[in-house]
Amino acid sequence: MTLFLVCAVALLSTVGIALPYPILAPLFVAGAPDGFTQFMGLPPKLLLGVALAVNPLGILVGTSFIGALSDRYGRRRVMLATLLFTCAGYGVTALALEARLYPLFVLARFLTGLTESNAAVARAILADQSAPTDRVRHFALLNAAFSLGWLVGPMVGGFTLGFGAAVPFWLTAGAMLACALLVWYFMPETARPHAVAGTLWPAVATHHSFRLVALHPTLRQVFVVQAVFTLGLNAFYDFYPLWLVEFSGRSSLGIATLTALMCTLMTLASMGAGRLRLQPPLRGAQLHAVFLGVGMLALALLPGMAGEAVIVLMGLPIALYNAVLPAWCSERFASLGQGGVMGVLSTAFCAASVVVSLLGGVLSLLDTRWVLVLGGLSCLVAASQVKRLGTLAAPAA
Numbered sequence: 001m002t003l004f005l006v007c008a009v010a011l012l013s014t015v016g017i018a019l020p021y022p023i024l025a026p027l028f029v030a031g032a033p034d035g036f037t038q039f040m041g042l043p044p045k046l047l048l049g050v051a052l053a054v055n056p057l058g059i060l061v062g063t064s065f066i067g068a069l070s071d072r073y074g075r076r077r078v079m080l081a082t083l084l085f086t087c088a089g090y091g092v093t094a095l096a097l098e099a100r101l102y103p104l105f106v107l108a109r110f111l112t113g114l115t116e117s118n119a120a121v122a123r124a125i126l127a128d129q130s131a132p133t134d135r136v137r138h139f140a141l142l143n144a145a146f147s148l149g150w151l152v153g154p155m156v157g158g159f160t161l162g163f164g165a166a167v168p169f170w171l172t173a174g175a176m177l178a179c180a181l182l183v184w185y186f187m188p189e190t191a192r193p194h195a196v197a198g199t200l201w202p203a204v205a206t207h208h209s210f211r212l213v214a215l216h217p218t219l220r221q222v223f224v225v226q227a228v229f230t231l232g233l234n235a236f237y238d239f240y241p242l243w244l245v246e247f248s249g250r251s252s253l254g255i256a257t258l259t260a261l262m263c264t265l266m267t268l269a270s271m272g273a274g275r276l277r278l279q280p281p282l283r284g285a286q287l288h289a290v291f292l293g294v295g296m297l298a299l300a301l302l303p304g305m306a307g308e309a310v311i312v313l314m315g316l317p318i319a320l321y322n323a324v325l326p327a328w329c330s331e332r333f334a335s336l337g338q339g340g341v342m343g344v345l346s347t348a349f350c351a352a353s354v355v356v357s358l359l360g361g362v363l364s365l366l367d368t369r370w371v372l373v374l375g376g377l378s379c380l381v382a383a384s385q386v387k388r389l390g391t392l393a394a395p396a397a
Contacts, residue, residue: 006126013175017149019169020157020168023157026161026245028051036101049364051105053354053358066118067341067342067344070120070124074189076187076189079118080183082117089112117346120343144271157252159253161253213344226344232376233318235296235356235376238353239371243369247304270319281324286387294380360374
């Protein structure tokens with residue numbers, strides 16, 4: 001039952017996160033010029049880069065302590081609080097779009113990201129409840145739920161954009177409220193909260209991912225490798241929609257359709273990942289990082305239809321890498337607390353997303369394909385370092 005609930009929450013949460021992706025590139029690059037898409041006279045691509053960066057920046061800040069706070073205060077309580085605040089954040093985002101207020105839109109995207117960072121809590125719940133022999137399979141199923149959300153979210157966003165730019169965000173707020181109701185009524189507590197002394201802020205200051213990374217050199221190496229890999233992954237996630245607009249002439253509906261095809265492949269691959277039992281697991285993660293890096297370099301060189309095929313096929317290495325590495329980390333670093341360890345992985349992802357959104361926004365002024373080249377090289381560099389993680393000693397509690 002817990003596995004089903006966690007996957008359901010992951011699915012609905014990811015629908016909310018993924019829903020804006022086919023919207024933002026056409027909104028800024030192909031939309032009518034106004035005070036929103038040309039705020040302060042800045043280039044639309046630069047404004048798009050900022051809009052893409054602030055949400056993962058908020059997720060970065062939140063992820064750095066939310067996973068670890070769930071170790072202290074309990075998974076259910078932290079999950080419920082983040083879902084309710086995220087619901088409110090999406091409502092403010094919709095209001096900002098209706099009023100065409102770019103600064104409020106950016107602020108709302110940041111604040112939404114701050115409480116949207118509960119993927120680490122979901123992974124920690126599964127780590128609490130899964131036997132070591134089941135962890136790869138359970139993490140694969142959770143990853144399938146995330147992938148399915150990336151399938152459904154862009155489709156809903158693409159199909160509803162015609163009713164108004166704010167409509168997808170109102171639907172997202174509804175999805176977050178549905179998640180909160182599921183948690184409130186059905187999800188049990190899977191980790192006993194520690195005794196809490198003092199206020200929330202001291203707990204935030206002492207229970208965050210950067211502290212774990214600073215204290216444990218072994219986990220620090222994992223953080224660096226994951227950050228380099230996800231720099232490439234986020235270059236793909238954030239800028240393939242812009243590539244589709246510029247080099248394939250796709251609208252938000254076309255972007256949503258291709259994203260749905262890619263995420264269908266991701267979902268199927270994730271569901272089968274638990275049965276593959278790659279040995280050793282880090283060797284499999286290394287191969288998938290190589291495939292992703294080569295695919296991004298190919299996308300930078302290929303024309304429209306061939307590039308679209310590459311985008312869809314990218315779902316396979318993304319899904320398999322994301323199924324293997326979290327399961328390996330949950331076993332290797334279990335003594336440090338599952339919430340904190342999963343928070344480290346999410347923090348690396350979000351830090352990379354912020355960097356690539358800002359840097360990519362500038363590079364895209366020259367050519368969007370340079371962003372894809374940067375991402376492909378990052379994945380290849382990470383692949384060269386993944387296998388050696390297995391030689392690092394597991395830290396003591």
